[in-house]
Amino acid sequence: MLVKALTGSKKYWGWTIFLLVLIATGFACYLWQLQKGLTITGMSRDVSWGLYISQFTFLVGVAASAVMVVLPYYLHNVKAFGRITILGEFLAIAALIMCLLFVIVDVGKPMRILNMIFYPTPNSMFFWDMIALNGYLLLNIIAGWHALEAEYKAVPPPAWTKILVYISIPWAVSIHTVTAFLYAGLPGRHYWLTAIMAARFLASAFASGPALLIILSYIIKRVSKFDPGREAIQKLAAIVTYATIISVFFVGLEFFTAFYSQVPAHGLDTLKYLFAGLDGHGKLVPWMWTFAILAVLALVLLINPRTRTRDTYLQAACVAVFVSMWIEKGIGLVIGGFIPNPFERVTEYVPTLPETLIALGVWATGFLILTFLYKIAIAVKEETV
Amino acid sequence: METSRRNFLKAGGACLLGLTIWPAVKGFAGNSTEYITSSKALTGEKWGLVIDMKKCWPKYQEGCRECFLACQRAHNIPDVTNKEEEIKWIWTEPYENAFPEQEHEYIAASIKGKPFIVLCNHCENPPCVRVCPTKATFKRRDGIVMMDYHRCIGCRYCMAACPYGARSFNFSDPRPFIKEVNPEFPTREKGVVEKCNFCAERIDTGLPPACVEACPAGALVFGDLDDPNSEVRKILASRYTIQRKPELGTHPCIYYLV
Numbered sequence: 266m267l268v269k270a271l272t273g274s275k276k277y278w279g280w281t282i283f284l285l286v287l288i289a290t291g292f293a294c295y296l297w298q299l300q301k302g303l304t305i306t307g308m309s310r311d312v313s314w315g316l317y318i319s320q321f322t323f324l325v326g327v328a329a330s331a332v333m334v335v336l337p338y339y340l341h342n343v344k345a346f347g348r349i350t351i352l353g354e355f356l357a358i359a360a361l362i363m364c365l366l367f368v369i370v371d372v373g374k375p376m377r378i379l380n381m382i383f384y385p386t387p388n389s390m391f392f393w394d395m396i397a398l399n400g401y402l403l404l405n406i407i408a409g410w411h412a413l414e415a416e417y418k419a420v421p422p423p424a425w426t427k428i429l430v431y432i433s434i435p436w437a438v439s440i441h442t443v444t445a446f447l448y449a450g451l452p453g454r455h456y457w458l459t460a461i462m463a464a465r466f467l468a469s470a471f472a473s474g475p476a477l478l479i480i481l482s483y484i485i486k487r488v489s490k491f492d493p494g495r496e497a498i499q500k501l502a503a504i505v506t507y508a509t510i511i512s513v514f515f516v517g518l519e520f521f522t523a524f525y526s527q528v529p530a531h532g533l534d535t536l537k538y539l540f541a542g543l544d545g546h547g548k549l550v551p552w553m554w555t556f557a558i559l560a561v562l563a564l565v566l567l568i569n570p571r572t573r574t575r576d577t578y579l580q581a582a583c584v585a586v587f588v589s590m591w592i593e594k595g596i597g598l599v600i601g602g603f604i605p606n607p608f609e610r611v612t613e614y615v616p617t618l619p620e621t622l623i624a625l626g627v628w629a630t631g632f633l634i635l636t637f638l639y640k641i642a643i644a645v646k647e648e649t650v
Numbered sequence: 651m652e653t654s655r656r657n658f659l660k661a662g663g664a665c666l667l668g669l670t671i672w673p674a675v676k677g678f679a680g681n682s683t684e685y686i687t688s689s690k691a692l693t694g695e696k697w698g699l700v701i702d703m704k705k706c707w708p709k710y711q712e713g714c715r716e717c718f719l720a721c722q723r724a725h726n727i728p729d730v731t732n733k734e735e736e737i738k739w740i741w742t743e744p745y746e747n748a749f750p751e752q753e754h755e756y757i758a759a760s761i762k763g764k765p766f767i768v769l770c771n772h773c774e775n776p777p778c779v780r781v782c783p784t785k786a787t788f789k790r791r792d793g794i795v796m797m798d799y800h801r802c803i804g805c806r807y808c809m810a811a812c813p814y815g816a817r818s819f820n821f822s823d824p825r826p827f828i829k830e831v832n833p834e835f836p837t838r839e840k841g842v843v844e845k846c847n848f849c850a851e852r853i854d855t856g857l858p859p860a861c862v863e864a865c866p867a868g869a870l871v872f873g874d875l876d877d878p879n880s881e882v883r884k885i886l887a888s889r890y891t892i893q894r895k896p897e898l899g900t901h902p903c904i905y906y907l908v
Binding site for chain 1: 732734735736738743746747748750777780781782783784785786801802803804805806807809810811812813814815817818819820821822823839840841842843895898899900
């Protein structure tokens with residue numbers, strides 16, 4: 266089946282080469298980072314995690330695309346999702362590989378990363394996140410690949426892969442929970458120290474993952490002969506709608522606790538920094554208001570059935586959901602947690618150019634993997650149609 | 651002996667298995683890993699420090715920085731010029747920044763804005779140790795929170811976890827920034843985290859921490875918090891002391907007289 270990724274139109278190769286150029290640029294910057302150290306990034310002793318870890322955090326959410334098609338299909342017999350479970354699983358694979366790459370580019374000593382296995386430390390949430398993410402990656406690779414192979418050969422998938430699919434459903438919940446626990450258990454980081462962190466992660470994941478899947482489904486429909494199906498897209502749209510509502514509601518809960526209690530230790534200062542600026546610093550304010558506006562816009566388009574069922578509006582809504590969740594989780598949450606610092610001072614963070622190019626390179630790697638996987642899946646589906 | 655492909659693969663597999671279980675064999679059947687300490691080593695159950703800022707300030711105003719310099723000399727701390735990438739083991743912060751939750755509008759002028767010496771608190775319940783994914787940050791039996799610079803992968807989870815801002819990351823190679831290398835103590839590489847080690851290397855040879863020894867005002871008192879007859883315990887029993895952020899449940903071992 267792999268060979269199917271090696272034949273394609275001019276556009277396909279153009280896109281591949283574009284991604285390869287981004288990867289090469291990012292890789293060159295990464296070599297420079299290896300040489301010079303993380304000093305080439307915008308991170309500091311106060312904001313010690315930046316773009317890399319925030320992208321990692323956001324992409325763990327995108328991996329939820331898989332469970333949101335697998336769960337309805339296998340547990341609720343939603344037939345419409347049968348055609349696209351593979352798309353959800355392959356998107357999860359690409360997202361998880363990006364997650365792992367973002368961790369590798371973030372650590373100061375990447376050549377020592379296996380110390381996490383040589384000296385396993387179960388009291389560290391990183392240890393559990395490593396198990397959760399790699400396990401989910403493996404489950405999706407095995408289950409997805411076997412399902413596609415069975416489709417290719419026009420036979421039912423082996424029975425044991427179904428067990429893996431069932432395991433993958435609670436496992437998906439674990440990846441968001443454990444990633445949220447990375448943040449939610451730290452004393453002194455007020456913005457992160459909230460019991461609804463894992464719930465927020467699940468909600469935003471179930472919004473952003475399926476939203477991207479909808480956008481990708483429309484692209485696939487345009488560039489190939491395979492149609493993911495209107496019913497599947499509309500069902501995903503309903504999931505995105507609920508998840509976005511819950512996500513925005515959870516952000517509102519944080520606001521209420523902080524601003525009504527007026528207790529600084531409930532993230533009050535960080536929320537002020539993010540949405541209004543603190544002590545004259547407010548580089549993230551325009552971003553956070555973009556998040557707020559896009560989230561409201563997405564909700565208006567999604568809740569109204571007349572716009573949700575129209576392709577163009579739904580596409581716009583999904584882009585709005587994806588971008589707004591990216592800002593909220595991929596920028597505001599991680600960077601905001603470090604501001605103010607333990608001495609109640611504001612040190613701002615802006616990623617540098619090489620740092621941004623490395624991050625783009627990782628995204629391009631993920632999209633290249635996604636392109637190849639989707640190319641194979643679609644080629645198989647086009648043959649069986 | 652004939653070597654068939656099957657036999658070759660079997661032998662190869664056995665070798666691979668042996669290699670994988672070797673660490674476990676070493677773990678269960680290896681020699682005792684108990685390290686040998688010098689007979690001169692100071693022994694304590696829970697090292698702590700009481701800092702008397704009133705004794706410090708007169709000298710501090712005259713420009714005394716003996717404790718910082720002694721620490722810097724002892725531990726090869728680089729003098730990184732970029733404020734955002736500074737390596738700090740012991741330094742001062744104004745009262746409002748060191749004790750943000752105890753600050754108020756009408757605080758006495760004798761305290762407001764005054765510098766307080768800050769360093770790693772060697773918490774009894776250290777969040778940095780809890781989060782470290784490789785045990786590169788660990789707690790010694792005498793309570794010192796220590797780092798293994800050779801095991802640290804530079805993930806900086808400990809920096810996110812420390813509520814005292816006591817940890818620094820080597821964003822670049824620190825060696826060009828070291829003024830005078832002390833061959834007795836390791837220098838660090840780029841990409842690892844570091845912090846105050848309470849002079850574990852001195853304690854193990856019978857000496858008090860360098861900052862304590864260097865202070866001309868006797869403002870830093872070092873001792874065993876578990877020993878009721880120690881000097882630190884006597885001060886704690888007789889005078890009102892405060893800790894940084896005690897509400898976080900970390901149980902800091904650094905106390906301040908105000």
